[in-house]
Amino acid sequence: MNNKLIIASIFASGLGATSLGLSLLAPTIAHAQSQTTGAVTGTVTDSKTGEKLAGVTVICTSPSLAQAQTAITDENGQYKITDLPPGDYLVTFYYADITLERGGVNVGIGRVTPVFQKLNQAQAGGEVVKITDTAPTIDPTSTTQGITIDKNYIKNIPFPGRTFEDTLGAAAGSQGDALGVSFSGSSSLENQYFVDGVNTTGLTFGTVGSPVINEFIEEIEVITGGYNAEYGRATGGVVNVVTKSGSNEFKGSVFGTYQPGQLTAAAEGTPSNASSIDATADLAYAADFGFELGGPIIKDKLWFYVGFAPQFGRVDITRETKRQTDCRRLEETGNLSACDARLPSQGGFADGTADTDPATGFYVTDTLDTEVRSSVSQGYNMLGKINFAATPENQGQVTIQALPGSRESPGIYGPASSGGKASSLTTDVSAKWTSKFNDNKTEVEAVIGWHRETFSDEGLDPSQANKPLQVLYDGSLGVWGPGFGAESARTNNGCFDGGPGSSDPYPFLPNNCPMDTTPYVIGGPGSITDETQQRRSAKLAITQRIKAGGSHEIKAGIDAEDNTSETNRLYSGGAFIQNYVGQDTVRITRWAQLLGEVGSPAVMGNNDLRFDNMCSTPDTGDGGVMGGNRMFVCDWTSGVEGSPGTRVTGNTFNWSAYLRDSWQIQPNLTLNAGLRYEEQRLRYANFLQNTVDPLTSQQLGKNALVMDQMWAPRVGLLYDWTKEGRSKVYAHWGRFYESIPMRINDRSFGGEVNFTQTFSSSQCGMTDPRIGNTNGEGCLNTDMAAGGGEQLIGASGVLIAPGIKPQYLDEVIGGFEYEILDDMKIGISYQNRRMGRVIEDVSTDGADTYIIANPGEWSSDEEEKLMDRIERTDDPIEKGRLNRQLTMFKGIRVFDKPSRDYNALQFTMTRRFSKKLYVQGSYTFSKTTGNYPGLISYDNGQVDPNISSQYDLIELLSNRVGPLPQDRPHYIKLDGYYTFDFKKKGEATIGIRLRALSGVPTNALAGHYLYGSNESFLLPRGQLGRTDFDHGLGVHLGYGKPIGKNMKLEVYLDMFNVYNRQGEAGIDDNYAPQFKLSAPNSTSGSEQNANPVSGGTYEDLIWVKTIDSRGNETGVPIGKNPNFRNTNSRYAPANARLGLRLTF
Structure with missing residues (x-):
């Protein structure tokens, strides 16, 4: 489902830099006993x-x-x-x-x-x-892959960030993406995160829910594959975080870190061609301090642990304004001449066209002015824990954690006041009890938990709170700057377009300061967020050890989760405005509630005065051939929080049960077999439950989508040829089902409808001199869009394909590990993950009706059932409705079946800390191919798990097969540290973190007339190569000295990207901007969209024609984005962090 207008793309802001390399890979020696022990x-x-x-x-x-x-x-x-x-x-x-x-x-x-x-x-x-012999480092009873990160690794290895998610790259096959860390070819939204045994995964999207600061952490387990039946609801990785606990000894620490801007190299800019504003973000400072303390309340019975750590940060965004020049010519040498702004007839080089650097393709510009705008943030980590023991065999734990935070960010591409501020609070409460019986042969573990997240935001300028957000495109900074008072006098004077005889230094350019590729933002805050998500969970597990043909450890368990979400659905001022100044076009988008189609039973006799507007949309039931429209009675929801239709409450209930047996046939031969069963019940929004859908005429119950019959078998076999736990050869096969995040509840099962109207600027009133054309606000009360330019997204509601089945992947793992020396092991493994089935929304009628389905497949049995129902129906209206549904459901089969194949060969070496040295290194060779990246649409920046635009329209499926955005064939990782013991003088530690990795595939994308930019793959995925191979090095220097009995003072310096290689993290894949100018430096143009060139090559792009508002090809060639294939994001520059720690 398309809704990029209200989804903040977390990808390509161009202001941030991705830190290089997020991972260290090595198979763990884990066999699940408990998530915390x-x-x-x-x-x-x-x-x-x-x-x-x-x-x-x-x-x-x-x-x-x-x-x-x-x-x-x-x-x-x-x-x-x-x-x-x-x-x-x-x-x-x-x-x-x-x-x-x-x-x-x-x-x-x-x-x-x-x-x-x-x-x-x-x-x-x-x-x-x-x-004195050390215990083996290999678990000969487990096929699990991943890594265990202890507090010494966290302390001595330099990695960016201060919370646990920043360490997760220390796992085989992991890499960073815009929302977290992805594992083994999956997207980062396919992971599950647990803190002290409680699921803290974000409910709406599946991100990290509770980012605990590292000083409170005892250990982190990252499982990337091969996990047993205890684990589910993940097709990526599973992360277990265990926080510290009290003991019979009082111990703790006081700590602080400071990362000043003075220790950060200047970020290399990523200028946007054909834009007059560039922005580069630099860290001003990041700081935290705090304490943690644990000890006995009653020795041997009751213990406590507490921690508190505030965090503060500021990012300075250097905003540079610039103008294009017209004073050079290209010499026969291939270089540009000196600047002479006179006409050729006067001996100069001005020709009315902006100068272009032949080496880079960028326009040549003069810098006009620079300004620094700052974004500030603060957060607090608070943790409290009580452990108690009735007996050594019966113990309990209660934990509470709170993470409040806030940020304030200025507007960058527009007035500073167009920015916003936000606040959040994450709370976790858990209780755990374990008991052992029968000479410890029987164990019982029970855990209950509550995870809650709140988030709200608002604009910086209270006077604009009730105004709509308006985004200006394709105009001039020389008009917008003075008009809204957001630019300096130097910028306004430098962008002045005066023509010959004026103070304009380039009088023959019609637009010195074009904003062709970057919009300008004015007005209110736009989409307003005020959301609360909660998860109440409980689980019970029983383990029994018996002797029968060897040793068996049989474990059975059950767990349940009740998830709720409350969120807003509103725009400030009731609308979102896109003003295409150069194209004389204004587009207004609103949230709408539909009472029903004109003439339908839902509309007849309506007494609800809210529904006082009409919303029309093209009738795509005939494929758009006849060009008709459908008319609905509707309500445009207001921008006032709490107004009818602006609050959506959703609910999902999950439960699962499992049984697994770890059968040690011989002391060195183990068979692991398990079976997991899961169900997920996704429910309609409260206001829709037990009503008749006015759009589909279907009776809605409580459950919108029931995912059952999720049987997930797991089997693994291991052999230890040393019979001492110093080796293993292993193989594993398993099936893993997705847990659908709650974004789908908010949107597809929450009655979401967008109404978009496209107006001619002349319909919106007189020209606003601040804009250089009409103000889009003038069209807010205009009833009829130009040329019938109205579109309802979701006008026919959302259907669920009968017989829909859950999303899953299958995994095969094989490998061996061997301890070649005491404390040192090597390993080789192969991992294959193959997507078996996907849940996505599709549309077979041109985005009028969305169907939650398994793209590419629909059950023949369900088709026969629906046909039989049609045959038995006498009501002609009902028969027509069911026939239309039958046509749409059959159309599901036409879509390409989603695919994602991950194949990886991993070579690992680990030397655990011994004799002052720790080393861990690996090389991974992998391929990730297919047409389905996962729950993130990396190509267009959309974050809508299971309802993205990837499968909405059949015409956009071409060219999507190829290397996926996660495909990095080569990844080298090396971590290590060495401690020098100076006896009474203390000790010094040197740690390193080395990363080297392949770039990601690049594409040529274009817009779509319904869905906007970057939706159409003009060429086959990955055909244009990939970004640069990159590498980076981090260094840790630490010194600690005892300063008293049981006290130690440590100081350290962490340096990142020490040789300051700010490599290419991403490029602009948008070949054809959604709007093109009629000529360089023009102030007018036209909308352009294009269909894929199936199997085409780069040379074919010059022949591609635009398509009109009904998808029909025109005779107009598409125009090339002047910023195409230019770098739009870079890895973070060299920077350093100072730290101080007093332990006692």
């Missing part, structure tokens, strides 16, 4: 005979553990200790009067650490033997 397991044998010893007492202790945990080996000498918080452990073995201690055993989230131990029964009694 890990386990230790192994076998105890006689060192001489190999006899397996029963009755050995094994005890785990750690500063991370409030109470010691104990197990006794069985008749096969095996033991397992579960529910261990992440950290380093001392494992002690007691057998008769023999005692062995093995320290430095690291336990991670969801990870089983193998500790196999040999005992010498001839050893003298009473002696404590300390084992």
Whole structure:
């Protein structure tokens, strides 16, 4: 579904820079025990005979553990200790009067650490033997891929950002996109995020919901594939964050970081050709400080942990105004001449055409003035936790977290007052209980949680709050600047167009300061947001360990989520105005509620005075051949919050159950098998439930879409040839279903209708000298658009294709890992992910009716059912309605079936921290191809999961198959740190973070007459190559010194992109602007849109013709965007962050 008018494109603002490389890849050694804890397991044998010893007492202790945990080996000498918080452990073995201690055993989230131990029964009694060998780094019972990030990695590896999502790139096959981190070929909106076992994923889109600051984090588990049946609702990755807890020791820290603008190199600009305003963002400062403290309330029974950390930041946007020149000619040498603004007849080079640099294709410009406008933000991280233990086997935890924040940003392409301010609050509350029974063979875990997000925004200028947002296109800064008082005198004077004999330095240019490729924003704040999302969740899991043909760990669980969303649907002033000044065209978009089509039963006898307007739209039932219109009785919703039709409340209910068995057939051979079942019930907005849809005449119930029968089997096999947990060969297959974000509830199941009217400027009143044409506000009360230029998007409502099935992907993984040296392992793995089915909205009648469907497929059984229903219907009106639906549903099959194939070969090497050195590196070779990028429409910037414009219109599907935006064939990552121990003088640490990666595919895009810019793939996807291969290096320098008993003071410096390579992060793919000028420097032109050239090449583009407002090709060639293939975003410049930490 198209709605780019109200969706803030988070992609191509051109003001921000993407930080280079978001990841380090390496398979994790994880086998899920719990989302917040890990386990230790192994076998105890006689060192001489190999006899397996029963009755050995094994005890785990750690500063991370409030109470010691104990197990006794069985008749096969095996033991397992579960529910261990992440950290380093001392494992002690007691057998008769023999005692062995093995320290430095690291336990991670969801990870089983193998500790196999040999005992010498001839050893003298009473002696404590300390084992110095390290535990293996490989979990030989798990096929899970990903990485576990501990607090030492966070502390010593330099990565941009201060919250956990900035570390997630430390995983195989991961890369950053505009909304987060994507894993294994999926988009970033396909992930699930958990904090202390509670789902904190953003409800509307699926982004990170609760960005916890790093100082509060104990460990992060990133799962990128191969996960067991405990995990679901994700076709990307799963992220588990465990925050710190209190223990029997008081400990904590006071910390602060400061990133000043003085330690940031100047950002390299990305100027926009044919625009007179360029903007470059530079960090002024980013700072945070805080404390965290944990300890006992009642030793061995009750513990606390608290943390508080404010964060502040400012970004300075340098705004440069410029004018084009007309004083040069191209010499025979290929270079431009010196500037001489006289006519050729006078010995100069002025010809009435703007000068162009032959080397870059950019217009030559003079800088007029610069101005700095600043965006400020602040936020607060607050965390409180209580842990309690009735007994070592029965423990609980209660956590509360709050993350308030605010920002204020000026307008950039227009008056500063056209900017906005926003505030947000994220709250998480959770409670967890675990119990062990039956000699720890039975475990029960229960978790309940509440996640809540609020967000609201408003304009900076209160006097404009009730005015519509108006965007001016294709005009002159020389008119708009003085008109709205937003530009300096130097800019206004420099942009003056006076003609010969005036002060205009280039008098033969009709427009010195064109705004051809950048709009100018005036008026009110536009789309007004005031939303609240909540998730109430509960889950219960039971684990049972039994002996039967080996060892079985059987786990069963159930969970449920009740998700709600409340959001606004309004524009300030009741409308959004696009004023195409150079084309004498004004377009007004409103939210509308439709009572029904004129003459329909819903309209007859209507007494609701709100519905006092008429909305028309082209009748596309005949494919637009006859050119008729449909007329609806409607209400244009106001811009006043709380008015009828401006508030939408949605609800989704999810539940799932699973059963899995980890069967250890032999100590070195494990079979993991599981089955997960999921359901998702997406409901209509409250005001629509149990009503008759006036557009489809269908009786609406409570549930709009029920996704059931989501059976997700998982199976994996592992073999450890060393029999000591130092190797594994493994394979895994699994199916994973998507959890549909709630954006679809707000839009498709919330009765959303857009009404757009296109006027001739002459219909809007007299010329406004501030604009150079009419003011679009003059058309707000004009009833009839020019030439019938009215369009309803969603005029026939939204249908659900009968028999629609859930979206899923299948995954195959295979590989091996081997510990070649103590503390060092290598690995090779292959991962394939293939999209099996997609849910998207399609339209078979030219965007009149949208159908939530599986593009490319519709059940034959459902077709027969509908045909039978038509046959049994006597009512001619009902029969006609059903026949029309049958035609539309059959049209679903004509659409290309969505595809996305990800194939990756990964080479990894990990050396865990030992003897002062930690290293982790990898190389990934991957391909991501198809025609469906995922829940983000990277190409046009739309963020509407499952209802994007990607499959709305059949004519736009051509040329979409190829390398997808996530396709980066080569990715090299290397992380490491080394600590120099100076004894009493302290210690110094050097850390590095190296990234090198391929660029992304580039395209040639054009506009569509209904959907706007960047919707039509003129050429096959990726045919024009890709952006540059890039690389960057970060360095961490730290020094710490003890300053008292149990106290340590640390200072550090993190440097990013140290050699200041501001590589090309993105380019302008828009070949044909939606509006083109009739000639260079012209002030008039025409709308242009174009259909794809199926299988075409770059040379074919000169023959492409525009299409008219009904999709018919004209004889007018398309015009090329002067900014096409120019860089529009770059990676962040060199910068540095200072830090201070006092631990105690």
